[in-house]
Amino acid sequence: xxxxxxxxxxxxxxxxxxxxxxxxxxxxxxxxxxxxxxxxxxxxxxxxxxxxxxxxxxxxxxxxxxxxxxxxxxxxxxxxxxxxxxxxxxxxxxxxxxxxxxxxxxxxxxxxxxxxxxxxxxxxxxxxxxxxxxxxxxxxxxxxxxxxxxxxxxxxxxxxxxxxxxxxxxxxxxxxxxxxxxxxxxxxxxxxxxxxxxxxxxxxxxxxxxxxxxxxxxxxxxxxxxxxxxxxxxxxxxxxxxxxxxxxxxxxxxxxxxxxxxxxxxxxxxxxxxxxxxxxxxxxxxxxxxxxxxxxxxxxxxxxxxxxxxxxxxxxxxxxxxxxxxxxxxxxxxxxxxxxxxxxxxxxxxxxxxxxxxxxxxxxxxxxxxxxxxxxxxxxxxxxxxxxxxxxxxxxxxxxxxxxxxxxxxxxxxxxxxxxxxxxxxxxxxxxxxxxxxxxxxxxxxxxxxxxxxxxxxxxxxxxxxxxxxxxxxxxx
DNA sequence: GAATTCCCCTG
DNA sequence: CAGGTGATATTG
Numbered sequence: 087x088x089x090x091x092x093x094x095x096x097x098x099x100x101x102x103x104x105x106x107x108x109x110x111x112x113x114x115x116x117x118x119x120x121x122x123x124x125x126x127x128x129x130x131x132x133x134x135x136x137x138x139x140x141x142x143x144x145x146x147x148x149x150x151x152x153x154x155x156x157x158x159x160x161x162x163x164x165x166x167x168x169x170x171x172x173x174x175x176x177x178x179x180x181x182x183x184x185x186x187x188x189x190x191x192x193x194x195x196x197x198x199x200x201x202x203x204x205x206x207x208x209x210x211x212x213x214x215x216x217x218x219x220x221x222x223x224x225x226x227x228x229x230x231x232x233x234x235x236x237x238x239x240x241x242x243x244x245x246x247x248x249x250x251x252x253x254x255x256x257x258x259x260x261x262x263x264x265x266x267x268x269x270x271x272x273x274x275x276x277x278x279x280x281x282x283x284x285x286x287x288x289x290x291x292x293x294x295x296x297x298x299x300x301x302x303x304x305x306x307x308x309x310x311x312x313x314x315x316x317x318x319x320x321x322x323x324x325x326x327x328x329x330x331x332x333x334x335x336x337x338x339x340x341x342x343x344x345x346x347x348x349x350x351x352x353x354x355x356x357x358x359x360x361x362x363x364x365x366x367x368x369x370x371x372x373x374x375x376x377x378x379x380x381x382x383x384x385x386x387x388x389x390x391x392x393x394x395x396x397x398x399x400x401x402x403x404x405x406x407x408x409x410x411x412x413x414x415x416x417x418x419x420x421x422x423x424x425x426x427x428x429x430x431x432x433x434x435x436x437x438x439x440x441x442x443x444x445x446x447x448x449x450x451x452x453x454x455x456x457x458x459x460x461x462x463x464x465x466x467x468x469x470x471x472x473x474x475x476x477x478x479x480x481x482x483x484x485x486x487x488x489x490x491x492x493x494x495x496x497x498x499x500x501x502x503x504x505x506x507x508x509x510x511x512x513x514x515x516x517x518x519x520x521x522x523x524x525x526x527x528x529x530x531x532x533x534x535x536x537x538x539x540x541x542x543x544x545x546x547x548x549x550x551x552x553x554x555x556x557x558x559x560x561x562x563x
Numbered sequence: 564g565a566a567t568t569c570c571c572c573t574g
Numbered sequence: 575c576a577g578g579t580g581a582t583a584t585t586g
Contacts, residue, residue: 139582140579181583212584215583
């Protein structure tokens with residue numbers, strides 16, 4: 087009789103049997119996270135299957151496929167597992183990703199411009215707890231981890247750049263060459279200059295140039311021409327420049343600004359020429375450039391996976407995810423691109439960007455930076471040739487970003503005029519997430535129109551949906 | 564390491 | 575709904 091009762095509730099489910107739900111929740115199986123929700127009758131609260139709270143008795147639970155169904159039935163979301171937050175948002179993912187985010191930020195050299203308390207508050211936890219997490223996951227303190235990271239970065243620079251050892255010391259986050267030498271010696275059992283000597287065959291130093299220079303490596307296949315063509319079509323004047331065989335752009339981040347140029351080098355490397363106002367931010371710049379050109383992707387594995395799916399025939403080898411400097415920039419580009427062709431969007435965006443600093447001196451600014459949210463908030467929208475509703479969206483977006491520069495793009499959905507396409511586009515190009523298949527994009531729809539089972543196709547692309555996106559786009563142009 | 568917060572169960 | 579419990583995440 088109890089049996090019959092619970093079975094009745096399985097009608098709320100889709101695609102899962104009651105038994106699956108039961109064992110999934112008992113095991114807190116994270117593979118089922120997000121696929122259904124557990125509501126507890128005695129408390130009126132509903133949870134994700136992975137909720138760490140005490141397991142409720144089977145007799146007291148009710149299963150739902152969607153949050154809204156549980157809400158509709160009078161349950162409130164649990165405060166621990168946050169079933170109300172959007173899947174993929176930071177609140178949804180919990181501590182492990184908080185930790186992962188901390189590691190990423192440190193890898194990007196964030197600790198060089200802020201301290202631990204600042205870093206932790208940015209992640210929404212106390213510095214005490216962050217220390218605890220590092221101890222738990224890595225067995226060392228954040229500071230120690232950061233120092234290893236700094237040394238590895240320094241070692242890489244010694245091998246691949248023409249910078250002086252003094253500059254490298256500072257760039258890696260040390261405050262003096264002495265402390266740098268000391269730490270290097272201690273941890274890597276070598277002196278910095280020895281490290282450099284062993285790999286100094288090239289002639290970069292002989293070029294009578296003062297340009298700073300470094301090399302970044304990647305694993306082939308690497309389709310540079312596709313990247314260039316993609317950027318060329320979307321280049322914003324005097325921020326980006328795409329030549330026959332190089333890409334260059336300016337950038338602004340919170341702590342630095344500068345410029346770089348990338349061109350193909352020998353032996354699977356990219357040659358970077360750059361200038362940055364604050365050399366301690368070099369690590370940040372480098373990780374950004376690696377992300378922009380997707381240098382860390384293991385393309386062979388990805389392609390092997392996608393070859394077996396229905397889009398296999400559309401694939402071109404070596405395609406990477408062409409990134410833009412920030413989620414903010416990607417969001418702006420996406421808003422300009424809503425409902426219009428790429429060319430039209432870029433023309434309007436170009437006009438808008440160049441109107442921003444016309445108040446400045448000599449009329450023609452030869453080099454600009456991508457506008458900040460504040461600049462756009464204060465901009466004159468009257469010169470903008472696009473529908474009023476889209477201007478309003480842009481304004482709202484900029485307003486929001488002034489205070490929420492690193493909120494996850496999912497959160498933008500709360501803003502009127504910003505929908506799933508815009509959010510996915512930002513995750514794809516601004517954050518370079520690997521699994522964003524833009525199934526609602528018109529060009530994509532066209533590319534996969536022949537496939538019978540679309541739903542199955544989309545599932546089969548995971549976790550490399552982003553690469554599928556670019557291969558589809560590429561196949562249609 | 565204690566204290567707090569949160570959830571679930573029972574009466 | 576109040577009172578008792580176990581368990582986890584997080585903080586001072």
